[in-house]
Amino acid sequence: MTEILSLSYEELKREIQELGLERFRADQIFDWIYKKRVFDFEAMTNLSKGNRVFLKERFAFPVFSMKSRQKAKDGTEKFLWKLYDNEYIESVVIRHSExxxxxxxxxxxxxxxCAFCATGLSGFKRNLSTSEIVAQVLYMEKEINEDVDNIVFMGMGEPFMNSKPLFKSIEILHDEKGRNLGIRHFTISTAGIPNGIKELADSRLAIKLSVSLHAADNEKRSRLMPINRRFSIEELFEALRYYQKKTGNRITFEYILIEDINDSFKDAKNLARLLRGLKSFVNLIPINPVVPQFHRPPVDRSKAFEEELNKLGIEAALRVEKGTDIDAACGQLRRRELRGNKR
Known part of the structure; x- marks a missing residue:
């Protein structure tokens, strides 16, 4: 049975015609799914009853059940989804003023x-399918009864290690017949996979790029992020320069501030030196309380790091925290659920 959320509009149209149905049925189905957020063929009332039964026998929606939904004081919401194989993933709604x-x-x-990340602490199970990626967007829109404006692939997992479903999901959500979300409203966040960054550059899609950096020298970054032992800072930045030359896009860098690890003036100077020559913006993020041995710097120290970068000509800002009261860092709900299942 074909997972319908894995199909682009053109693919669904071809399949519909091959099954002997009129091509305009694809428009009707896409409208129900992506405009009306209906995920049950029985409810698609402008299709005949026979067609609804016929489609239900040939196409399936992904098995998603909402295990929990938490809402923070600032409006941030976190969803824990249970999948067909009893695995769990998380998605987050982040509300801004506009x-x-x-x-x-x-x-x-x-x-x-990564040493500081809750997701990695629970291990890796599998890649998500295209339909499971798309479903997170559609199901959350249905739950909150609001349209998303921006999508960041910054949740659980490394997007470029599941690049085919990643790019396919963007294609589907961007399609004007479907969700019709502008391509510049997508951001891919990577821990630093050079081939994935170059693939994005060569795609000529105006998708934004965010890089989890967290240290400006190989020794320190390898300690925090083992992927750096495979792809050094030099190799990563060669790919980033290629991406920027191809796209002209500014690159966002995520930099988690950890007390006495990467928050000194020397670290700020090394970071400024590394970023020189790139159009960049640095998101400074005081570490989430996930791993006991890592601590947040005092507020004044974090602010001093920000000011030092700006003084050195690097645009940087301390991120306004959202969702801390509901453990909004990805992986925390999944870890809690997995621990609970082992009791």
Whole structure:
């Protein structure tokens, strides 16, 4: 049985015609799914009863059940989804004054093992399918009864280690017949996979890029992010320069501030030196309380780091925290659920 959320409009139209139905049925189905957020063929009332039964026998929606939904004081919402194989993933709704952003997962868990990350602590299980990635967007829109404005692939997993479903899901959500979300409203966040960054550059899609950096030298970054032992800072930045030359896009860098690890003036100077020559913006993020051995710097120290970068000509800002009271860092709900299941 074909997962219907894995099909682009053109693919669905071809399949519909091959099954002997009129091509305009694809328009009707896409309208029900992506405009009306209806995920049951029985409810698609402008299709005949026979067609509804016929479609139900040939196409399936992904098995998603909402295990929990938490809402923070600032409006941030976090969803824990149970999948067909009893695995769990998380998605987050982030509300800003003028827009809504969805933080979407691309894998069940993560194999990169970053020292500060809750997702990696629970291990890696598998990649998500295209339909499971798309479903997070549509199901959250249905639950909150609001349209998303921006999508960031910054949830569980490394997007570029599941690149085919990642790009296919963007194609589907961008399609004007479907969700019709502008291509510049997508951001891919990577821990630093050079081939994926170059693939994005060569796609000539104006998708934004965010890089989890967290340290400006190989020794320190390898300690925090083991992927750096495979792809050094030099190799990563060669790919980033290629991306910027191809696209002209500014690159956002995520930099988690960890007390006495990467928050000194020397670290700020090294970071400024590394970013020189790139159009960049640095998101400074005081570490979430996930791993006991890592602590947040005092507020004044974090602010001093920000000011030092700006003084050195690097645009940077301390991120306004959202969702801390509901453990909005990806992986925290999944870890809690997995621990609960083992009791």
């Amino acid at each position: 827009h809504i952003t969805f933080c979407i997962s691309t894998q069940v868990g993560c194999q990169l093992g």
